[in-house]
Amino acid sequence: MSLVDELRAIVGSGHVLTAPADTAPYLTDWRKRYTGTAQAVVRPAETVQVAAVVRACGAARAPMVPQGGNTGLVGGGTPDAGGQAVVISLQRMNRVRAIDSANDTVTVEAGCVLQRVQDVAREHRRLFPLSLAAEGSATIGGNIATNAGGTQVLRYGNARELVLGLEVVLPSGAVWDGLRGLRKDNTGYDLKQLFIGAEGTLGVITAAALKLFPLPAAQITAFVAVPSLAAAVSLLDRARNAAGPALTAFEVMSDKCLERLARELPQVRLPLPVGQRWFGLVELSDHESEAHAAQVLETLLGAAFEAGEATDAVVARSIAEARSMWAVRESIPEAHARSGGNVKHDIALPVSAIPQFVAETDARLAARFPWIQPSTFGHLGDGNLHYNMGTRDGVPISMAFEHEAEINRVVYDAVAARGGSISAEHGLGQLKRVSIRDYKPAVELQTMRAIKDALDPLGLMNPGKVL
């Protein structure tokens, strides 16, 4: 029996896709940088089916590529061009298995779309705080496999910190049931941590027990003009001290981002006129009341004005206004995409190093590439910048792409010199698996390899990614 026939026997013929028209959506990544081939796309509906699929692929020595919503940004879920791969799509495994409000946990299958997890939590007056642009199609399994970040990390952490337990099909085909919904469990190595952020190279995540939080009574959002990144860092410090954990988001955007947005997506309303150098988006969540949140925010902004950390600000007076402020922040990538994209860097630095990093690296890039135009935005509260490089007006964007490798090198070297990361929240996938070798200690790469070999001795689990 061929592998494809075996897969059909396991999941049913209707869920083994082999026709090019059927498999195509699974073979190209979201940013359309990578297209691979596969002998089949298989869509199991249950954990035991995933285990049988993994065993069958293992026996046939077929590489396996786990895939969720296929919204990753580094090609981690796309097969290579070898034609032997089997894409294991988790999308049919989308049940909410259990919710326990008194324990603040929900247990969901890997194929659950992130937004659905958020919705289920809210229906039980709980918050599942992971939030990112692709939440309408990204799956929780993919979020966990890539340790997704997003806009609420400042308060709630990355996906990693939201996972209490996992169910994983190991490369051997064995099912590990580690779905414990416990806040404390010191009984040996915390294996789930290995699978979180491994981008499917150590096994297939099939379900997760997730942390929930009490739903805040109110959220309040302000859009603030700040004179410099240094002022933004001071304002962040002030906000953390004044609001503590009530500060749930602190984003920044440069004037160039908003200019591009105004040009490409004029329907997106800007809360403040372009013309300031930087803008911040500050969100407070409050367990008391809207009025209390407003009072904390007003005191904070008052002090920030006095200290010269803010030069203008507008506070959202309704949920609609808050959404419209967030829309500004979240439309930036689309505005860039519409004008041909740019050379993207998803970097993390110590927050304290950011102002100097941006000033020096902007200058270094401008000295070497006089046509370059930075469009910087990101999650300042986490030290995570999307430090993206386009071109000045009148210079075709192709110029930036022609020099992509050189630009990357300048940026990554500057990041490494300050103890930063060249992939803050997107992962390595195919995109950065070679670059990382220049920046990670050899002993770290060797230890990663030792773990990979120990868990996946045949090297069949998502080969060509991460390592």
Added chain:
Amino acid sequence: MSLVDELRAIVGSGHVLTAPADTAPYLTDWRKRYTGTAQAVVRPAETVQVAAVVRACGAARAPMVPQGGNTGLVGGGTPDAGGQAVVISLQRMNRVRAIDSANDTVTVEAGCVLQRVQDVAREHRRLFPLSLAAEGSATIGGNIATNAGGTQVLRYGNARELVLGLEVVLPSGAVWDGLRGLRKDNTGYDLKQLFIGAEGTLGVITAAALKLFPLPAAQITAFVAVPSLAAAVSLLDRARNAAGPALTAFEVMSDKCLERLARELPQVRLPLPVGQRWFGLVELSDHESEAHAAQVLETLLGAAFEAGEATDAVVARSIAEARSMWAVRESIPEAHARSGGNVKHDIALPVSAIPQFVAETDARLAARFPWIQPSTFGHLGDGNLHYNMGTRDGVPISMAFEHEAEINRVVYDAVAARGGSISAEHGLGQLKRVSIRDYKPAVELQTMRAIKDALDPLGLMNPGKVL
């Protein structure tokens, strides 16, 4: 050259202890359940010395036992009786390497005493929230190697969640510098997670980059009488919804704990008269003011009284009063120790399962051992109970110890049936390394073993612990 001579050459003769009088304090654990032997206790002062020690021990095939403050509760830092072990004490590596307030991070060496890390943070108007009874002598390296819990986990997580980066000497003697102070870093397997909670079986942690938090403006503490554990769980839910992340601790104690305390340590003042069934200790931390904290707490307690979740309460009116409330909670183990100890269980359960677990397991134990007397207390907010078993008045405590294995079996079976953990915050060490085999899936134990073999193929790193 003998191994001991080599060690002397590496760290200086004064820091290689071999005389029984010198080594004794390192060879018996804090609870005095385990005493081992060693060919030497070595006290390196720098990471390069630790690396050289590990290489020398590896070459001589000598087992190595990393040790911090030697305050562990499960014998994880005590050598076996074989006499070949080298205890590597990290106590001399106690420098604060760097503090970065704007990034909310501090980098410390493993031998730093926990209290010193707290103090350094406070000097910079920051909070390092890990807090536990042994904080005056426990080291941060030991806290991380055991993934310590304590009283603030509800809000800030276990030690694991407070670690951003580690420096580790691997079993090969290579130094891994993973001291990144970043909130986001998705560049491959998150190796630090392996060493956190591994109890020294995968390498020697020599330094850590830790998360800091803004210092709250005020803390307020209440001691509350609650009619039942179910009422305590309802009150916890109410407190989380009302205060959100301002709720920084939620502890419970049974009447029997306070009765014992009153008898053994009469100098410890009880805030409320004994006679209620359960007591809760509720702490709020506030970034606004003492007055605001008091107002949130009063509203909360008012609603709790109305709902029948609380029958009496006293709010600390000063820092001294709050300390005296915490002293009640923290003196319980000593009160038990003074009356001969008891059979201890450090268990975790879903919070929602706790009332029924305690009712049923109390009953099951009483049916089998009519002389038994539970003394239950713990971190209800984390689902973590110290579910300890003594004897009724007039029955010698030796009776409990004679039946320790049977009592453990009843308790662990009940814990496992509800998806709980038999070691919430203390680890496995020597004490539970055999028991765990009955409760963990075989595939999980096998995967732990595969990782151990991959990183420590000679099996020299803290053998006889965890696995």
